[in-house]
Amino acid sequence: MPTTVITGGTDGIGRALAATYLERGHDVLVVGTSAEKGGAFLAAAERGGAGGRARFLQADLSLVPENRRVVGWITRTYPSVDVLVLGARFHRSTRVETADGFESNFALYYLSRYLLSHGLAETLGRAEQAVVLNFGGSGLTGPVRWDDLQLRRNHPGTGALGHSAALCDLLGVHFTRTHADTSVHYVLNHPGVVATSFAGEYDTATAPHVDGLRMSGKPVSQAVEQILPFLDAPPARLTAVLEGRRISTSTTAFDPEDAARLHDLTGKLLTGLPQ
Template sequence: MRTFVITGGTDGIGKALARSYLERGDEVAIIGRNAEKGAAFLDTAARLGAGDRAHFVLADLSLIGETRKAIAEIRTKLSKVDALVLCARFFRSTRSVTAEGFESNFALCYLNRFVLSYEMTDLLDAADTPVILNIAGPGSDGEIRWHDLGFADGYDGSAALAQSGPLNDLLGVGFTANAASRRVNYVLFHPGLVSTGFAGEYDAEMSTRVEALRASGKPVEQAIVPILAVLDEPPREPLSAFVTGTPISLDGPGFDQAAAARLHTRTTHLLANAAANNDKRSNLNRQEY
């Protein structure tokens, strides 16, 4: 029996993957911020006779603190993780900043994936053939705003979300280059246009575009077929990337080692500063109390 941890597991691709592996007899933990959808997942598992193999962890993954609490809860439920599947995303037409000071797309679609990737390596290393599968659109021509990662100037929701593609490409490169784990293979995966829930908060113009995308996207059940194939037989290479199941080259500028090192340094500094600020707030709250 294999063990899976899936973010964004209450909707779309994540939900379909979670159900598929439960039906196969595997153990699945999903992480999400909607308690009702989490309860529905557990109810479905119970009807499948898989109630003892299903777990739901309630967390807002746009918050680093909650991401780390989710990891701590996962540790109480699982002794190993065969596959960590990163699916969570949420679009916003209007710029939003989390309580920790990060732009929400950057926090949810990149920072939480960085934290989960690096801070769950011990659980992954306990498995026989561990893999991290990051669904984030590898190989895109998206631009990284090095001077303004959080789109404080001239926010555009589509551009902010698109930036998560190249950021996660570099996350995969950095994870491998830093030898975060000698055993975990990292897979970047682009599922193509899929008719998912398209979770988000949209203005009128974007709502129209989303409905058109939903109508033209392939069904989730079709989209997960190549994902299941990759998870069932993880590539032997430390880092690989796929677009709808077809391997793509890692030789392009989007997989540059120097850029990956730059991003890793910037990210660790951002996380350290956020942790320090959180400690200051906690100390102030205790003093006021």
């Protein structure tokens, strides 16, 4: 039976994708922090007759050890993973550091996705044709602040999430090069503005703007429709999608040398943290 793993699968686009893959007969694991939302997902699956194929794993993916625990759990539980959706986000408009000492958006939006992508590469590689969906910037959200990846100087407020999304674009580039010997395809997706919970903590200046986005965004169902064709038949090993339209990955946002540089820097940042 195919297996789908979705971080941020308890809400928004991730939750809708989880329902879609359950309907298609997949085993579906959603990962999130909220036991209440996880329980709601399991109850809905049960009502739909898919209870036996739905699982929820509670984890705070902004923490490095939690990502390692999740990778271990998935590796022990599933022989292979066919679809990995990296959708967890908690958008903070002011600078906060995690217990590991990373800027919080960097930790959840980029570092978690780095750890899960590479940590699950072997398990993904065992599927006939696996696909990873990472909600990156699709070339729109750079430039990368190479001298200040932790955004210590002039924190960009809501732009912190976009900065991490640009790092995700480079993660996709390096992942497909590093794991070129597998059949794993990688899709980077910027869905545009979608009416979801916009999970996060926003300062008083930003909060009304985010409320507006929650109201004016496209329906989640439309965001799912726009990305599913690329997950079902990825047109290349690395594909970038912007609101349902494939965009070039030959621009500077997807520079392979930058991608290798980021990969090395990330490895150094992780050195010394508990395994």
